[in-house]
Amino acid sequence: MKSLEEKKQIVNDLVEDIKNSTHFYLADISGLNASETVSLRRKCFESDMKLMVVKNTLLKRALDQLDMGVGDLYEVLDGPTSIIFSEKGAEPAKVIKDFRKKKDRPLLKGAYVEESIYIGDDKLEDLSKIKSKEELIGDLILQLRSPMNNVISSLRSGNDILSGVMKTLSEKKEE
Numbered sequence: 255m256k257s258l259e260e261k262k263q264i265v266n267d268l269v270e271d272i273k274n275s276t277h278f279y280l281a282d283i284s285g286l287n288a289s290e291t292v293s294l295r296r297k298c299f300e301s302d303m304k305l306m307v308v309k310n311t312l313l314k315r316a317l318d319q320l321d322m323g324v325g326d327l328y329e330v331l332d333g334p335t336s337i338i339f340s341e342k343g344a345e346p347a348k349v350i351k352d353f354r355k356k357k358d359r360p361l362l363k364g365a366y367v368e369e370s371i372y373i374g375d376d377k378l379e380d381l382s383k384i385k386s387k388e389e390l391i392g393d394l395i396l397q398l399r400s401p402m403n404n405v406i407s408s409l410r411s412g413n414d415i416l417s418g419v420m421k422t423l424s425e426k427k428e429e
Contacts, residue, residue: 261312268308268316268337275304275339277367279346279381280327281360283307284334290357297349304339313337326371330363343367347381 256264272278283291298305310331317324338346344367350360365372365381372381385393 264309264312265315265319268313269319271304271306271337271339272316272320272322275341277340277343277346277365279338279340279350279365279367280330280363281336281338281350282334282363283336283360285359286357290359294349294353294360297353298338298346301345301349302341303346303349305336307334307336310335322366324366324371326373327364327366330373335363336360343386344382344384347378347384351378351382 283294286294295305310333313335314328314331317327338349340346346365347362350362353360362372362375362378362381364374365377367381367384368387
């Protein structure tokens with residue numbers, strides 16, 4: 255049994271982890287044996303994510319201390335819960351999907367990604383396709399760049415036509 259001070263420290267650590275992470279996923283990894291759990295932790299670590307098992311009451315206390323509007327996630331804080339912290343919104347979903355090719359776990363309970371809440375394992379596919387803000391900005395720049403290239407190309411070809419007309423006119427003038 256943990257002392258009150260130890261519990262307070264765990265809550266404070268969770269608050270800091272949540273503050274320092276852009277996204278987090280809540281998952282059920284029960285049913286995984288020790289080596290499978292180590293393998294999942296390794297995959298998370300290799301993808302710059304942190305996986306930890308949490309007590310639901312302590313996680314609720316940590317979320318209560320933050321003003322993030324994540325109250326909807328409380329409904330999934332039942333039974334075994336692990337939290338995955340990530341800087342990339344889709345990365346945990348991709349790791350979970352990949353891991354589930356061999357095993358039916360982990361199950362997605364909920365997620366806080368790109369300032370939105372997702373509830374349920376059925377959201378895993380959608381979450382794996384989410385683009386980061388940086389990726390969306392990159393896509394936008396590429397889409398804007400293409401029409402600009404067309405305009406520049408048209409202006410250049412128009413310049414060549416104008417040069418040709420001027421050259422022809424000057425040649426006729428000389429005759």
